[in-house]
Every structure is written in C-alpha cells, then in structure tokens.
Amino acid sequence: MAKKDDMIQMRWHSRGGQGAKTAADFFTQVAIAEGKYSQAFPEYGPERSGAPMRSYTRVSSNPIKLHSAVYAPNVLIIVDPTLFGPVNVLEGLPHDGVIIINTPMTPEEARKQYGIQGYKVYTVDATRISLDELGRPIPNMPMVGALVKATALVQLDNVIEGLRKSFSGKFGKEVVEKNIRAINRAYEEVKGQDA
Amino acid sequence: MSKVLPLTGNEAGAEAMRQIAPDVVAAYPITPQTELMHRFADYVADGVVPTELILVESEHSAMSACVGASAAGARVMTATSSQGMALMWEILYIAAALRQPIVMPLVNRALSAPINIHCDHSDSMGARDTGWIQLYCENCQEVYDNVVQAVKIAEDKDVLLPVMVCYDGFILSHTVERVEVLEDHEVKEFIGPYVADRPLLDLDHPVTYGPLDLQDYYFEHKRQEAEAMRNCKPVIQRVAGEYELLSGRKYGPFDEYFTQDAEHIMVCLGSAAGTAKAAVDELRDAGEKVGLLKLRVFRPFPAEELIAALSHAKGIAVMDRADGVNSIGGPVFSEIRAAVYGHSSAKISNYIYGLGGRDIDIDMMKSVFQDMKDGKYAEQAYYIGVRE
Secondary structure (H helix, E strand, O other), X not given: OOOOOOOEEEEEEEEOOOOHHHHHHHHHHHHHHOOOEEEEEEOOOOOOOOOEEEEEEEEEOOOOOOOOOOOOOOEEEEOOHHHEOOEOOOOOOOOOOEEEEEOOOOHHHHHHHHOOOOOEEEEEOHHHHHHXXXXXXXXXXXXXXXXXXXXXXXXXXXXXXXXHHHHHHHHOHHHHHHHHXXXXXXXXXXXXXXX | OOEEEEEOHHHHHHHHHHHHOOOEEEEOOOOOOHHHHHHHHHHXXXXXXXXXXXXXXXXXXXXHHHHHHHHHOOOEEOOEOHHHHHHOHHHHHHHHHOOOOOEEEEEEOOOOOOOOOOOOOHHHHHOOOOOOEEEEOOOHHHHHHHHHHHHHXXXXXXXXXXXXXXXXXXXXXXXXXXXXXXXXXXXXXXXXXXXOOOOOOOOOOOOOOOOOOOOOOHHHHHHHHHHHHHHHHHHHHHHHHHHHHHHOOOOOOEEEEOOOOOOEEEEEOOOHHHHHHHHHHHHHHOOOOEEEEEEOEEEOOOHHHHHHHHOOOOEEEEEEOOOOOOOOOOHHHHHHHHHHOOOOOOEEEEXXXXXXXXXXXXXXXXXXXXXXXXXXXXOOOEXXXXXX
C-alpha cells in the first residue's frame, strides 16, 4: 500500500522575465540528476513581461503521481516581493511552511513589512547579487542558491555542476561562471529565522 | 541500458522521434505542440536525423503530405493540437482508410470557441471514430514509451492503421519530469527497419491508392478497416510485452490501480489519472475500497477486457475531459456504460472536468469517490470544478 511519502511541494511567485520558470526547471533537473523524482511546471497565462506568474516544483524520493497545481506548498519562493499585496502569496502555506524572499531586509524586517506571522522566513538580496555578479537584475539563480541552503533538498555541488552542464552551450562559460558566483553568494548570504 | 533525463512531455516526444528517425515528417506549428516539432526541427537542421522535414502552410497540408509520403513507402510522423487537428479532419479519415501507418503525437488542447490554449480532450475525442488508434498518456514517461510503441503497432501487417498518441497540453507537454529513455540502438532494433506494404514507388508491383469506390466495393473496404481495428488488440498487447522486456515498464489496454477488490471504481484517462491514483492512495489508507481504472487504449476500445475489470464494482464514476454537448454525457462515459451493459449491475455516473485547462486536484477526485460512497448517481453528467 502506498504511504505518504517525503514529497516537498514548492510554489514560485515572480513576474514574467525574472527567470523563475528557468530556475524551477533547473532545480528539477538537478534533483533528477541526483536520482530523485521531480516535476516542474509553470502556470501559463498571458506571458507578458512583468505580469505576476507562478511556477511549481515537486521533489520526492518516490514517483510523483499528482498532476494538479500546488495548493499547499511546503516552500514558497518569492522572487519579486512587490507581489505581497497584489497576490495572496501565502495562500495554502501550512504552519510549518518555509518562505524565501528576495529582499535586502532581514527576516525580522521582512516579517514586519509584509505582516508575516509564523512560518520559517529566509531573506536574500538576490536582485543586488545578480546586479553585482551579472550586471542585470535577473534574480532567479541566486534564489536557487538560497533555496538550496534553506531546504538542503539538493547538493550545492550538484547545482553548480548542473549549471555548467546545462547552460554552458547556450550562454557561454563566462555567463555561467558569473551565475555560479551569484548562486554561491546567495547560498552564503541568505538569512533565516524560525517562526 | 536506459538513461534518466529531465524532459518535458514535448521533449520526451521529440526524443522518441529522434530515435525513431522517420523518413518524412510534415508539420505546422500550434501551441502547445510547437516545442516538440521545434526540437525535432533542430535535429533535422543539425543532421542528427536523416528525416525529410516538410514545413507546410497548414495542418490540412501536413496530413496530406503525410498520407502521400506514407503511400509512397516512407515511415512518416507528424504532430499537432486542437484547431490544427480540426483542420486535418478530412485527411484523418483518409489516412486511416488508406491504411497508412502514420504516427502522430496529439498534444491535447481545447477546441475554440472561446479560444483557449490549455488542455482538454475535445480535439482527440472528436476524432475517436476516424479510424485512428488512440493511446493516452498519464505522464511524460508514458509519452516517450507510447510514441515508441506506436510505430511498431501501426506498422504491423495485421494492423496498418495510423496511431495518435494523446497527451495533455501544458500539464504534460510543458512539465519537466524524470524520464527513462532507451539507447538509440534499442529503439532502432525494437521498431525494426520499415518495409512498406505495397508502396506506390514499387514500380514492379504497381498499385492504386484512393480511387473511386462506389456501391460495389466501398462497403468491403470499410469492413476490412473495421477488422484491422479489431486485429489491433492482440498486436498492441504483443508490442507491450516486447516493450516490457526491453524497458521493464508494463503496458496494457488499461492500468488497474487497486480495482480488484474495489467497490467503487473511477475510470479516467490522461494526466488526471495520476492525481486520481494519489486520491486512491489516501482513501485506501483510510480503509476505503476504491480503485482507479486508467484507460490507455481508447481506440480500439477494450470493451471485453473492461467488462472483466469493472463488472464486480458497485459503482463506477467515469471522468471525461470533453463534453459531448449532447445531453447524455462525455464520450468515455457513453462507451463505458455501453460496454458494461448487461454484464454489471453497477451504478454509473459521469463527471465532466477540466475543460479548457481547469485544474482538477486531489480533493475533487476524492469528492467523486465520496459521491459513490453516498450513493449519489445521476442520469445527467455532473460538472466538477465549474462555477454554476
């Protein structure tokens, strides 16, 4: 008989153009390369740059049967904190949920700013990191670094190896190395606070 | 030796097509199929496959080119979705009636109007009586496995019918999942070299395709086509058996998930079957005797096999991701009810769900089982997940 497994469900909140779909797909690639089962899928709507969008990721050590959207995520990844307010980003998050926010604020400050009570809150200045390392505000890969640190669902080494393998051909070695620096920095700089 | 790759449904379909390396592919882009053919076109442009890719001006032309190339003696594939297949309509019948073993991934998408790019089964279900074999997929792994098997089924000399491999737009086509793929040479050996049956280009044995066929022979030709569809069943089983030896993955006309001792059985096809399995898992954990029957082969319809699998149930709920718009119910419902008629005292109801990509989650699936437990059945279809 099938038993409840260790499946972790994630929901990414971002705006079109911030690379959340790429990051969610990439995270799933790394999990699969580690021998896990994983799914990544965006919620396709009008694909306008700047429009609010959601992507979903599931990771498990067992085959994943579900093909519905994620309504009760274990992990929320807020790539764009301006979505607090226009979008009910906390919807469905269970009390032991984890929130990772792209913001220069500390977790304490973010809690106050966005009225977050409970949950485990992590913050990382992913936009600053991407501006420093890539010269462009594409916070997706730093958010992967923060996600890896916050959840330990995959190994950081495998993320870096996966990035080299999957993106070197498309973007060139230089861009990939810049992204790796951004991931490493986010991994080091992310701060967490328990409920 | 297989390898594990992170692939979307479209990438899984394109990977299978790369390994199959058809002689001719004719296609026209349409969401959500586009990425499949985009990737395959890259393989052609890079010289990875020797396929002649014909980029046509419409799906009507795509299927027409496929029929011509297939009759000439080539191994042929295409792919489409929704309005694209609607535009192929008259040629779908011709492909089947001329007995051309064309294989077509059909990435399920709602038909207009209103215009919608997301998944439902109104496109492929509308084509259920065109003479095409139809296989439905639950996940990206099945997309890959079914496309590979489809070639061998279609080309069998007892079959010679086209095969549509149906998989859910976006829900599978654009979702990255873990997919085990075979080695190139394993696929090549599995499908074998293509030897066309009575090709037009065999000038030593001239044949005619598509002549006028009036009262004197049309009926006999249609009768033979119907017989070919019946003959498919053992061929589909044999191909599945050979594929299992190669891949370790088991396929049949349908998948029985805890149905043997189930009092209440849901019948479902496509990606929602996975969500239904997760609902069955939870209800079984709570001690409820529920099961899921996932249809893989919708054409030919496995009626005899379904009777054996369903007749013991007290209640059957049939899920349709296409509405018949006929005041009776969806197409899967109509056929399941007809199949078990006279063989079962089960109460049967119909649920229309997920039109235009409306999500169906585990709670909705559980509510369907709850209806059966509560003795809630209706003559008219229930609509689930819709605002009334």
